[in-house]
Amino acid sequence: MLAFLGAGYTSDAGPYQDEVRKGIYYLRSVALETQYGFDWQQGGSMYGHGIALLAMSEAMAMMKINDQFDSDLYHHVSEGANFTTFAQHPNGSWGYTPGRPGDITITGWQVLSLSTAKKAGIETRSDLFARAKRFVMSVRDEPRYEFGYNSPKPERTTTAIGLTLLLYLGQQPGHSFFDQEFDRLVERGPMLTNVYHDYYATMALHHVRHRDWELWNTQVRNHLVRTQATSGHEAGSWHFKDKWGDVGGRLYTTAMCALILEVYYRYLPLYEAPEEFPL
Incomplete structure (x- = not known):
């Protein structure tokens, strides 16, 4: 559903x-x-x-009529956001079950979904995002902006997630160590078969309008076009043999690949030079 919404398709259009x-x-x-x-x-x-909350939040935001939200969608998103708020651990993270200490991967989806809901007008607890940011910073390997799963033991995927989350949580480019980590994403390049990493890394680079964004996007796009299945019942899909691809299967991998390809027109950059895109 997120992949369809990301391409601009709704229940009323497309x-x-x-x-x-x-x-x-x-x-x-x-x-x-x-x-x-x-x-x-x-x-x-x-x-x-x-x-699920992210999908419903995006659907609600895209299906406004005369600046009015669908009342039933609004109710479901509001109540879903309430449950997410309840489920946050005091350290700012979200775990596999509500109220348990968690990790940066689960926390990532909660922050993205709550940010989308908030942008659409759903109210959240005032300290929710500040607590989430404290957790993200707690798994940072200082002084660099590299991040670990639930401790400061950095990995490439969790670093891409951490950078993206900090942007959503109000961290602005301009800090030397922070900015250098985006350069490092480009230097290392996409992981190609790890779509989880490439999704978050693509979002991070897009949101800061990185100078090498076009290079990155071309690399990822060409790889995905080249590896998409073209025959039989698998035509149009993707599957990569790695830890997450084998667990999530072809549907998961295909949805994530579509979301990667949609990033640059699905999201407006969070940080943009005003003279380039005047309001």
Whole structure:
């Protein structure tokens, strides 16, 4: 559903209206009503909840009519955000289950979904994002802006996530160590078969309008065009043999690849030179 929305398709516009409509109806139907809000874990984890809330938040934001939100979508997003707020651990992270200490990967989806909901007008607890930023900084390997999973033991994927989250949490470019880490993303290049890393790295570089953005985007795009299946029932899909691709399968990998390709027109850059894009 996120991949369809990212291409500009909604339940009211585009050639995949039925698919988006069914996705929205399904997420409505499986939202578990609790005293803390709507829970989309479905017996799984906060991963699923965060991604579902992100999809519903984007759908709500894209389907305004005369500046009015769909009231039912608004209700579901608001209640989903309430549950996410309840589930945050005091250290600012989110874990696999509500209230447990977590890691930067699960926290990433919660921050993205809550940021989207907030941008669409959903109110959140005043200290929610500040606490999330404190957690992200707690897994930073100082003085550089490299990040670990749940401790300052940096990895490439968690560093890409951390950089993206800091941008969403108000960290602005201009700090030398911070800016250098975006340069390092480009120097190392996309991981190509690790779509989780490449999704967050692509978002980070796009949001800061990095000077080598076109080079990065061309590398990623050419790789994805070259590796997309072209025959049989797998035509149009992607699958890479790595730890996450094998776990998530072809549907996960294909959705993530589509989201990577959509980044530059799905999102407005968070930080933009005003003289280049005057309001």
